[in-house]
Amino acid sequence: MKHFSTYPALNGVSLDIGPGEFVALLGPSGSGKTTLLRIIAGLDFPDSGRIVFAGEEVTDKPAARRGIGFVFQHYALFGHMTVARNIAFGLSILPRRKRPPRHEIARRVEELLELVQLQGCGERYPAQLSGGQRQRVALARALARDPQILLLDEPFGALDTRVRRELRSALRRIHENIGLTTIFVTHDHEEAFALADRVAILSGGRIEQFDTPQGIQEAPASSFVESFVS
Amino acid sequence: MSRSNPLQESRTARLGLVLLALAYVGLVLLIPLGAVFAEAFAEGIGAWYAAITEPDALSAIRLTLLVAAIAVPLNLVFGIAAAWAIAKHDFRGKAFLTTLIDLPFSVSPVVAGLIFILLFGGQGWFGPLLQDSGLQIIFALPGMVLATIFVTFPFIAREVIPLMEEQGKSDEEAALTLGASGWQLLWHVTLPNVRWGLLYGVLLANARAMGEFGAVSVVSGHIRGETNTMPLQVEVLYNEYNFVAAFAVASLLALLALVTLALKSYLEWRHRDVLAARGH
Ligand SMILES: Nc1ncnc2c1ncn2[C@@H]1O[C@H](COP(=O)(O)OP(=O)(O)OP(=O)(O)O)[C@@H](O)[C@H]1O
Ligand SMILES: [Mg+2]
Numbered sequence: 001m002k003h004f005s006t007y008p009a010l011n012g013v014s015l016d017i018g019p020g021e022f023v024a025l026l027g028p029s030g031s032g033k034t035t036l037l038r039i040i041a042g043l044d045f046p047d048s049g050r051i052v053f054a055g056e057e058v059t060d061k062p063a064a065r066r067g068i069g070f071v072f073q074h075y076a077l078f079g080h081m082t083v084a085r086n087i088a089f090g091l092s093i094l095p096r097r098k099r100p101p102r103h104e105i106a107r108r109v110e111e112l113l114e115l116v117q118l119q120g121c122g123e124r125y126p127a128q129l130s131g132g133q134r135q136r137v138a139l140a141r142a143l144a145r146d147p148q149i150l151l152l153d154e155p156f157g158a159l160d161t162r163v164r165r166e167l168r169s170a171l172r173r174i175h176e177n178i179g180l181t182t183i184f185v186t187h188d189h190e191e192a193f194a195l196a197d198r199v200a201i202l203s204g205g206r207i208e209q210f211d212t213p214q215g216i217q218e219a220p221a222s223s224f225v226e227s228f229v230s
Numbered sequence: 231m232s233r234s235n236p237l238q239e240s241r242t243a244r245l246g247l248v249l250l251a252l253a254y255v256g257l258v259l260l261i262p263l264g265a266v267f268a269e270a271f272a273e274g275i276g277a278w279y280a281a282i283t284e285p286d287a288l289s290a291i292r293l294t295l296l297v298a299a300i301a302v303p304l305n306l307v308f309g310i311a312a313a314w315a316i317a318k319h320d321f322r323g324k325a326f327l328t329t330l331i332d333l334p335f336s337v338s339p340v341v342a343g344l345i346f347i348l349l350f351g352g353q354g355w356f357g358p359l360l361q362d363s364g365l366q367i368i369f370a371l372p373g374m375v376l377a378t379i380f381v382t383f384p385f386i387a388r389e390v391i392p393l394m395e396e397q398g399k400s401d402e403e404a405a406l407t408l409g410a411s412g413w414q415l416l417w418h419v420t421l422p423n424v425r426w427g428l429l430y431g432v433l434l435a436n437a438r439a440m441g442e443f444g445a446v447s448v449v450s451g452h453i454r455g456e457t458n459t460m461p462l463q464v465e466v467l468y469n470e471y472n473f474v475a476a477f478a479v480a481s482l483l484a485l486l487a488l489v490t491l492a493l494k495s496y497l498e499w500r501h502r503d504v505l506a507a508r509g510h
Contacts, residue, residue, distance in 0.1 A: 043406065078401060141404075
């Protein structure tokens with residue numbers, strides 16, 4: 001679904017991701033995972049190469065119109081808005097003729113709060129939540145406009161192991177219920193293998209291997225892959 | 231005596247430092263401020279009231295408010311634009327623009343005033359052009375507004391740039407991926423994030439706009455009842471040995487300073503949680 005080639009931080013990267021797939025981008029620090037994710041999102045632009053979503057080229061389309069949801073490592077919640085208004089943000093800034101009525105938005109916010117298991121937290125401010133709760137809000141906010149593709153950049157990196165595990169299964173459950181395409185960045189191979197349908201292993205801006213967890217474990221494409229996943 | 235803090239001075243040394251600081255602050259800040267009010271009310275509240283309601287004084291008050299009411303909003307808009315450009319974008323000449331914003335702080339206000347005379351005065355670059363079109367800038371309101379804008383420009387931009395830089399681009403990027411346009415970013419994300427800094431900058435710019443003497447003095451022409459702002463009126467009255475009236479008008483300016491300080495302290499107290507969370 002997406003193609004890339006050549007970028008100073010990325011070189012000859014080409015990924016074909018099917019609809020509804022859950023893909024992890026795995027690699028050591030500085031391998032280009034974030035760069036690749038930001039290019040897919042439209043927050044960075046490749047020097048050459050193309051990005052195609054479901055047959056439509058989006059390489060020059062601004063992030064705002066790509067129909068993606070993005071979850072940042074450090075949440076990036078709007079501190080001056082309540083949780084409910086954070087989640088409603090994507091809907092409330094729609095042009096008037098496309099914007100759902102107020103009660104419709106409120107209902108959608110309740111639905112999303114339930115999805116991420118934060119019922120009753122809508123009136124709190126992000127500063128009054130724990131890290132794990134904030135990341136759930138960020139996830140709900142990213143889902144509000146029904147994106148086709150959900151992109152997550154080390155979303156659980158700043159959280160402790162127990163919360164990580166909890167959120168991991170929540171993410172997988174949400175992915176399956178909604179049926180969206182999910183691309184997930186991590187440098188933790190156990191996390192990648194536990195969650196993803198397929199894992200792309202990056203190193204030095206190149207894709208070393210793109211396969212199912214089982215395929216990678218059974219037949220590592222290079223000695224780098226072998227040492228990285230063991 | 232506790233030895234737990236290695237930076238702890240001895241008790242006498244500490245007491246001495248505190249007393250010295252208090253004496254200094256008292257000498258250079260409190261006594262002069264007190265003197266202004268003492269002098270203003272020296273002949274009673276009636277004389278004070280008469281002095282500030284006298285037609286020329288009223289006209290000076292009105293003009294001061296008018297100049298600030300034009301200059302501060304313009305600086306607000308352009309200060310935000312400059313801060314947004316500098317903090318959130320990379321472009322050639324950014325370092326130069328940053329330095330340029332500080333220029334009014336490093337240039338003497340008198341020089342700032344003279345610049346406008348040089349540009350728009352009768353003998354100035356645009357003088358003949360202005361004469362033909364019948365537009366008067368120097369010795370009139372437009373010149374005073376221009377001079378005030380020049381002098382107060384850095385306050386808002388200076389206050390907001392570091393805040394915007396510190397907040398980085400992540401909130402804006404989040405809003406972008408949620409479908410926000412450029413204006414929506416600015417209005418819903420960037421400005422709310424810097425709103426207290428912005429308010430503080432406006433307060434300071436306003437205090438300076440109303441209190442500016444040097445630059446405005448050069449371009450105003452000192453026409454009583456017409457182009458005298460409050461600081462200029464104070465000088466005129468003082469030179470006429472009309473001390474009570476001079477200090478009465480001065481007391482209004484001092485009051486403005488106190489109100490500004492009180493508002494600023496109130497804002498800092500109201501938002502101490504936010505400020506502490508940011509590590510200020
Ligand atoms: N804005 C930038 N300017 C210049 N170089 C950059 C920039 N952002 C990233 N890079 C470089 O591009 C390469 C890939 O960076 P990227 O952030 O994509 O790595 P990453 O795989 O996400 O690493 P991490 O796991 O540490 O987040 C690195 O060598 C980095 O130094
Ligand atoms: Mg990264």
